[in-house]
Amino acid sequence: MEKQRILMLAPEVAPFKKVGGLADVVGALSKSLAARGHDVRILMPRYSEMNDFDGAQALERPLIVRLGGHEAYGRIWQHTLPGSEVPCYFIEHNQYFGASSVYVGPSGNEDDNGQRFTFLSRAAIDFCEQMDWIPDVVHCHDWPCGLTPVYLNTTEAERPMGRAASVFTIHNLEHHGWFHRSLLQFAGLPNSVFRSDGLESMGELNMLKGGLYHATKISTVSPTYAREVQTPDGGCGLNALLRFRSSDLIGVLNGVDLDEWNPETDPHIPAHYSAQDFSGKAEVKAALQKAYGLEVDSTRPLFTVVSRLVNQKGLDLLAACCDRLMSDMQIQIAVLGTGEPSLEYSFDQLTKRYPGRFGCYLGFNNKLAHLTIAGADCFVMPSRFEPCGLGQMYAMRYGTVPVVRATGGLIDTVEQFAEGQGTGTGFVFNQATVDALYYAIGWACATYYDRPQEFRNLQLNGMAGDYSWDASAVKYESIYNWAVSTRLAAFA
Structure with a gap:
């Protein structure tokens, strides 16, 4: 060399x-x-x-x-x-x-x-x-x-x-x-x-x-x-x-920087965990729920976003389907980011409309970003285009299952979940539409509730990946x- x-x-x-x-x-x-x-x-x-x-x-x-x-x-x-x-x-x-x-x-x-x-x-x-x-x-x-x-x-x-x-x-x-x-x-x-x-x-x-x-x-x-x-x-x-x-x-x-993004050593989260000992993730999830004013509930799936709040990231699709998600599914959502005023306003209003179930932090905070990724059950990236994306790789390192659109680096890093086969690392959808995102989140939610072992397999598969x-x-x-x-x- x-x-x-x-x-x-x-x-x-x-x-x-x-x-x-x-x-x-x-x-x-x-x-x-x-x-x-x-x-x-x-x-x-x-x-x-x-x-x-x-x-x-x-x-x-x-x-x-x-x-x-x-x-x-x-x-x-x-x-x-x-x-x-x-x-x-x-x-x-x-x-x-x-x-x-x-x-x-x-x-x-x-x-x-x-x-x-x-x-x-x-x-x-x-x-x-x-x-x-x-x-x-x-x-x-x-x-x-x-x-x-x-x-x-x-x-x-x-x-x-x-x-x-x-x-x-x-x-x-x-x-x-x-x-x-x-x-x-x-x-x-x-x-x-x-x-x-x-x-x-x-x-x-x-x-x-x-x-x-x-x-x-x-x-x-x-x-x-x-x-x-x-x-x-x-x-x-x-x-x-x-x-x-x-x-x-x-x-x-x-x-990704494996030293900075490591659930076993991360100084920004209140407990550490690994694929062999997953127990600390529950404590991190509870801390995340408290940080966003959500109800502390270990049984309810928590979906998070850490992103610039811009249409490129498809977050207008998320804002548009949140009322349906809150009505149809027993889930929580937390959003961290800053960007277009219209999206900031939409997420702020959702926080007021669904207290205890929807939370947002409009700005950027590195410590909170680590907590938001580590404590979640699923990480949402509905991007219209995504040259590479790092968030989905950070998420998989922490046993947080990505829900992503099939574009750019998201395709290259997230393997589609195959029910009953024990394979895959996340939930991938194709069209940049409100319905497609809604059903992808619904699929993740159903897997979390109805097939918990398959959901755990997704978490472990993601943690086993090489993101160095x-x-x-x-x-x-x-x-x-x-x-x-x-x-x-x-x-x-």
């Missing part, structure tokens, strides 16, 4: 700053690759109020970022990824990253994201040169890093960083990064890249499209999602581009070697 120098470039990294699963992936993958002997370093912005920032040290030398016609200066902080020796570097620049939010800058205007993430994309190159550390691969995560592969292919082609390969991972194709073409001048990129087989899309600059065209290799976060993004329904307008690049595109299923990053890290090693070989051949 050839050891590689790998720069991870991302807008968010857990545990320092997290909005979604992207942050978890970057942190966990970096640790796994470093454990396999690779020289992995992480670069991300330093936002205000970042988590776990104690002990970071500022480098004496400021970072000079070469933009179009001017230089910008940032301060670099260094820390270590918890649980590893992976060095993490944070770019401090108050104008671009002085807010606590990741995807909205200090001005509160998303239009500023063009300059903010152009700065990040360019800073990755100048950071490596200033540190005198030229990576073999720059691994870029989602549209905020989309201009880095463009720089490597253009302004840096004859410079030391020009030999670095780029791997671009699509975590969610729905978000593109659209900006006015004048951003090219700010970035210092040649006008020649503003074309249909580059950054131009419907007269505007599209960071995601540019990254996909210019990256040496492309990955998605599950094999099924890699196929879906090449279709009109799943391609978000970029399906033709991704079919064009299909020979350079591969889906690699995410893993080991297999995925091996696949990324192959992608890196593939990308480096391709890049070097271009210079031969």
